[in-house]
Amino acid sequence: MSDANTLKDLGNKAFQAKDYDKAIQLFSQAITLDPSNHVLYSNRSAAKAGKKLYSDALEDADKYQPYLGKGLREEGCCTSLACGDILRPSPHTPMVLKYEDSPALRKGLQEVQDAQAKDDRVADSGLAKMFQDPNLVSKLAANPRTQKHLTDPAFVQKLNMMQQYPKLAETALCSDPRMIDVLGVAMGIDMQGFSREEGSDELPPGFQHQPPPPSRFGSNPPQSSSPPRSSSSTSKPAPEPAPEPPAEDVEMTEEEQEEAKAKAEALELKTKGSASYKERRFDEAAKCFSKAWDLWPKDVTFLTNLAAVYFEQGDYDKCIESCEKAVEEGRSLRADFKLLAKALGRIGSAYSQKGDLPSAVKYFQKSLSEHRDAAILAKLQSTERAIAEAERKAYIDPAKSAIAREEGNTAFKNGDFVGAVKLYAESIKRDPSDARGYNNRAAAYMKLMALPEALKDAEEAIKVDPSFVKAYIRKANILHSMREYTKALEALQAAENADTASAHTSEIHAQELKIQQALFAQRAGETEEQTLERAMRDPEVAKIMSDPVMQQILQQAQGNPAALQDHMKSPIIREKIMKLVNAGIIKTR
Template structure:
């Protein structure tokens, strides 16, 4: 339930429905109050609502539950950043970086340092949120689509001023001295910054909007009604007539829009060539699109895709690197940057450079988490781990480690022996001796479940390794599971065709039988059946219709049981029933 609520909360967070996300994470926390990830997620949602104090409380709780998780310090740093506690935020991020060199932590730390420097300079762009608005790569397009701001774009100087703000948003506050920026802010914020509405079809500019200086003087503050914005004051100068302003169609006069259309046409031609597997032609069109309009990094990511399909992985990486660098300067959508980084990872994976591929997959996921990149990361990690495992195999070094383990075992250093035998297993994973020896050391440490797992692994590696069955019987004997112990030693006898371990097997068989007899002394048939049926395996055998038929036949004709014992599967089941005491033998 908690995980389901967490997933729903994550979806709400991605949709920027922070209230819903907070509610869902809170419900999940009520069910699982020790889940530090839930507190981290709720902290992020509260920060999204700018509830930085509450976000800090959740971040602190996340760290309290798991102080070794670096992301908790990222949440704390973000909350402190929102409160303008820059030095504390820096300390939080730096603590997290000591635990993990995370790109997210490094990015957050740099943002705090930049914000602190910005405040010290007094530019205030971060405080007003202007930097984010003016840094929008689609700024010009949005303004061209708005009737109130489209007319301003006929002035090349004003367009260049907007371009400058895109490149350096920290200059945004100073730019507000230009009255045209009031219209720009209104368009970007979706509100009427002039505080009034004009009649439909009017070409007049709002009161207070003129080229002359000085700025209009606001009216004295009345007691009632509430004060009006200075721009609509009765003392504001008369606006210029409509003929003073050139009202032009931005579609015709905006050269940028025309250039962008030309680039989009080239992109379309490239996409068509790509689908037709004309990859050389596609690459030419995508490159031309970027050359015409170097403002959209999808041209570069598409170019990288064409190179990738051609097997030109170095060119693909070069195009992706350029897309990332240009995307940073253009403040492109983080999803596009993530795609470029993911494609770089794909190219390195194809080149066989898995460590670098993993590095770029992680960078991509830091920008934007997608299932396909995550799956590729996991696959690359598995492939790398398997390659490392195979590279580590060395039978000679395995023999040395095993001998070291034997020496430590004889000295009574069983923990040291386990470590040495583990090294032997890594060096020679298909040699059953390492598992069997480690099982013996685990037995001495009374770590019987681990010892049993090792005997099973030794048998899995080599089903003919007699010593593994003998060791398994000894482990089960120590666990007082005498029925399973006698089954294991019987299996050892079956495998020991050359009778090399006959004496050891017979001695263990006798020990098991004696203990099993003592355990069941005075037990009635009903008690024997009840005890045996508590074993799921015995219950399954007794419920098998074929075995029921065989047992019924054996009651009337005991000799028939010998014929059925010729079938290995039936023989195995019958031996289990004998060992459990259900079938009596004389």
């Protein structure tokens, strides 16, 4: 018997590989060893049908019928249909696998049906073509006479079978009077006069009676492989088809029923919890979400919602605990990665609220590795900036800043300008509010001829301390080196305004004289048109010259130079006039 099973398994593999000859040989050897095993006949029948040997397949289908118990003979009807006897459809096809759920039988029947459908799915007549209308079902549903037929699952199944196998149309008209109504809808005419009552043996006028072939399923199985089929119009009326088995609902096990009930209750609690959360009744919401998880621990949103409640309550430790459990359970349940990312992101937010910024960054990064969310990315960047700012503030120490600045001064005097830059930079980090560090580093940059960096440091020193006169003078020296003489004069004018104690007057005047000389040298031999053209390349000068008020003042000054002094009493006008003087547009004696 074990050898027969081995041969059957080998035959199944050959069948799956579509090696039907080898499959038939192996199933035949197995039948020799175990002739009472009806599955072997079924498998060999399927293999023969795979080779399109439908008559031989029917013979095997008939042979294994005697081995089936009472009530299982309908299986032969399904096999007969699958093997090509499509003129006699069986209503019991759906019941076959209920009684014999053999993988080989299931596979074999499907293969046979596919093979036959490939050959025979062609309508031979105009009558069959009417049933191929893709909108037929919708037309039947819209017709009051036929819409009631669609409530019968067996009728719908038979209609689907006719659409798949057009040859069934002629036989179905004889066996089921409801098909007359279907034909009328398909043709667009009223077939009421041609219809007959269900159960009547009288055919509608114009249709020839075609009785079905004799049954193969009597008490003695037939011996011939091709039983005769009667085509005489004088034979007895066709008997009513066997009643269709009622559609059976899939019964749930007791365990499945309990799980379904628990799931429904859990989802209802989730809805209640969400409503309570929106109304800020957090204690009630927490109870609902917690109970929902206890009832049906297969939806991690119960835990993430519970974590959201704890977050709003300020209980960040419980929030983290709930989210960590959601991630752990979610991985085992293969939950959506977006849910896992959401839980990890909420952990990061909880750590951020606790002030543990490094842990917050860690979990924000984990969240983004699961799913890249713009909101989480913004939180990560904000937290990283906060960490950097905290580290910067923690590094501030004015005493150590002074030490680093003095060391920088020593390096500067010794000609080590690169070392001086590094030490001044350390001084700035230790105390960014001390303008001396920026000003000293600007001097070191000048020695290294890094004039743009030097100018930036001088301007930063002025920004930190607007009254720092030395920073203005340093800026003027840098601009002089950059041949920006007009801007250098403006820097000196700002230095003079900031030097309220006149402590740097001589230094400012000396630098101003030096710059004026450079300007005269630059403008020597320049015509008025060339001077104006050069000055107008400065955007600030161009803006002043296009100002209607300034244009009126300049016109007035041409006729009355003393009037210009009166206008310069206004600080804003004075600044603009000095800008034009420095640019060479207004000449002074």
